[in-house]
Amino acid sequence: MPDGGERDFLAHRNLLMGVAYRVLGRVADAEDVVQEAWLRWSKAGPVADPEAFLVTVTTRLAVDRLRRVRARREAYVGEWLPDPLLTGPDAAAGVLRTESVSLALLVVLESLSPLERAVFVLRDVFEFPYAEIAAALDRREPAVRQLAARARTHVQERRPRFEVDPVAWRQVTDRFLGACLNGDVAELMGLLAPDVRLIADSGGKAVAPRRPITGPEQVARFVLKIMKLSRSFTDSAGVDPAARIGYRLVTANGGPALQVTADDRPFVHFQLQVADGRVSACHLIVNPDKFAAVTAEDGPALRP
Template sequence: MTTDTSDAAGVFEAHRSVLTGVAYRILGTASDAEDVVQEAWPRWSGADRSKVEDPRAYLVTIVSRLAIDRLRSARSRRESYVGEWLPEPVSDLPDGADRVELADTVEFALLVVLETLSPLERAVFVLREAFQMPYAEIGEVIGRSEAATRQLARRARDHVRERRPRFEADRAARRRITERFLQACLEGDMEGLTGLLAEDATLVGDGGGKAKAPLRVLLGRAKVGRFLLALPNNFERFLASVGLGPEEIRLEITEVNGVPAVIGVAADRVITAVVLDVDGGRVQHVYLMANPDKMSHLRVPDPS
């Protein structure tokens, strides 16, 4: 058995970013992804590595299986979650996902859709669409035949395609829409705001019972608009509850999961994030994250 732990550590670290990227896409939470990668280390360091022909594939298999198991248990725990559950947003994308072909697979709105897949469908989708693994190898990861794996992949792709925008805006257009969205909210411009929203727009809030957010999905342009225009006052009440004044919060646009988003910063920490899902130049979905437990992987931008 190979026992050189320094060599094992070097190989593991060389693949850590890829492993974190796999785990994050399967789980939707950066903290759980990091835990899963750490759980993979003793399995790797204690393995007979002399028989491992492809360390990357071996490690991806370990992490994927751990992530699938954790996702299954997480799904049952989320049944008692207060309000709607949203993925955990990140500022720094895993595995070099600033590359266009990877950035699309870590976009926040896609992670929301992936929550509607079964754990196996999600793992197959991630390994195939994000990492281009052959179906036979994915089948070995999940313990299914190649034919069954292809069927899972097809079902997952169809499901995702049905729920993703038909006409996705490019990055520059998203930035412009996000800027107009923030300006309308700050100015109390209901007409300007509803002009940006699709008629059947939805707002999904995640406060986790620890921050103020809608407990149910808001549906319809007018209802979503009214809620958003009330946000500045809600911010002030929140700040007062923690001993801060309204002048101590700043709202700005930065990138969250690789796309423009609005974040609220107070006391040198991110307290909320709003990500827009744009379809054909209109905002179809508004995702409002306020659970403080999910803010730790959002970086406070330099105010300069």
């Protein structure tokens, strides 16, 4: 291990996790990549630039893993969404920049090639110089610039508008939660934009639509149906009938999100995309596999 190796690795771990998660969209995969980077770092000899070495190893591992998992995602049942990632209320001030870790943007990044995605993350999110990115990906700099331009154009064309004001985002989420808990269809519909879409990720392992739902009435009625937590739904989500159910607001992927918990373990995750004070999209995650790395420690339970 390089001198001061553990200290250097820990100093860069958040950066490595930020790169790996944005490239892969899965917490468990990102953690595996960072762990493998640690193993390679611990076996390395003297390293002149620890950050460059660690980012290079992490990026290459993430790109290789993304190429392998893409085939599995093509066979995924229903819509696929990135894993929810609890980021904390001050995420925007640190390495987990709010917009670049949002579910809305990560969904757009899914349509990029692995190399385009890696270049976009390193250049447009973390602002690495083109020369360093070229070295990390073992590509010539002009080729990396072309990849960056292509990825940037693709993202700009497909990036949805959403409310960046965290106060407004939280207020809409609070009202959404209140309407859900009160079963208020009219209030809920009033929060939804005319072209609102709901995308649900169940992986075929919980009761949820396999295609997007559109329109305020259809989305509102489905959300309230989910929030009633019917026995058929909770059974499909693997919830113990005797579990204590709770509702809480957390900060995930750079913004507020609503989680339904069973004995403090989440099994429903709602995150809203807000534009002009109304909900333009709702991302719903109910696949039990996507909560393996998620805890409910970010906020107090709202209802026992």
